[in-house]
Amino acid sequence: MTQAQGAKTNAKTRPSTLPATPPAAKAGGRRIQVRRSGVHGKGVFAVAPIAKGEIIIEYKGEVISWPEALRRHPHDPKDPNHTFYFELETGDAIDAKVGGNAARWINHACKPNCEADEINGRVFIKALRSLKPGEELFYDYGLSIDAPYTAKLKKEYECRCGAKNCRGTMLSPKR
Numbered sequence: 792m793t794q795a796q797g798a799k800t801n802a803k804t805r806p807s808t809l810p811a812t813p814p815a816a817k818a819g820g821r822r823i824q825v826r827r828s829g830v831h832g833k834g835v836f837a838v839a840p841i842a843k844g845e846i847i848i849e850y851k852g853e854v855i856s857w858p859e860a861l862r863r864h865p866h867d868p869k870d871p872n873h874t875f876y877f878e879l880e881t882g883d884a885i886d887a888k889v890g891g892n893a894a895r896w897i898n899h900a901c902k903p904n905c906e907a908d909e910i911n912g913r914v915f916i917k918a919l920r921s922l923k924p925g926e927e928l929f930y931d932y933g934l935s936i937d938a939p940y941t942a943k944l945k946k947e948y949e950c951r952c953g954a955k956n957c958r959g960t961m962l963s964p965k966r
Contacts, residue, residue: 823847823928825896830951833896834927841922847905850877850894850914852887860884872947877907877914885914899961900929900952933963940965 822841828834841847852875855863863886865871875887875895887895894916897905905916905928916930934948945960958964 823893825893828896828898828927830898830900830927830929830953832898835893835897837922837924837926837928839924841918843918843921845918846915847918847928848892848894848916850885850887850892850907850916852877852885852891852895853889854879854883854912855886857882857884860886879912879914880909881912883912897928897930898952899932899950900954901931901950901957902952902954903929903931905930931963932961934961935963 822837822839823835824838825833825835835848857878860874860876864874867873875885875891877885877887879885885891894914897916904919904922904926906919907930908915908917916928922928929952936944938944940960940962945962948961950957950959950961
């Protein structure tokens with residue numbers, strides 16, 4: 792497994808406290824919009840107020856095994872560290888390149904305003920604080936790689952969030 796292929800995005804796993812499809816997740820398209828981001832490429836922006844704790848959107852895509860994700864890697868050979876994979880607690884992954892929605896365009900930030908919660912094998916993006924129209928949505932990707940975090944590796948997963956205490960990388964801190 793190469794370093795690029797080893798990156799996995801992680802969500803917090805929680806017991807189910809939501810209906811099969813939360814009402815807020817169904818309405819996501821009317822409250823958010825994908826457009827050009829000042830941070831990186833495309834981003835997702837609030838177009839209506841979003842309350843703290845509100846589920847904004849479900850991260851959708853094809854659920855595949857991690858070996859299948861590695862087989863499909865990279866999505867773009869010119870940018871091999873950019874994928875739409877989201878690792879699930881089961882070890883499977885959501886590939887948002889296939890059947891994905893606007894959630895795949897939410898950018899990383901070291902001081903995010905959203906978080907990703909896994910509930911019964913599904914991933915929901917939830918507001919950590921109240922969001923105003925025009926604000927870009929961010930969550931901490933918390934990428935994990937088994938390889939040592941070298942300066943070169945951190946640069947490959949460079950963070951562009953601009954937060955005051957930016958880690959400089961989308962990789963999660965080693966524990």
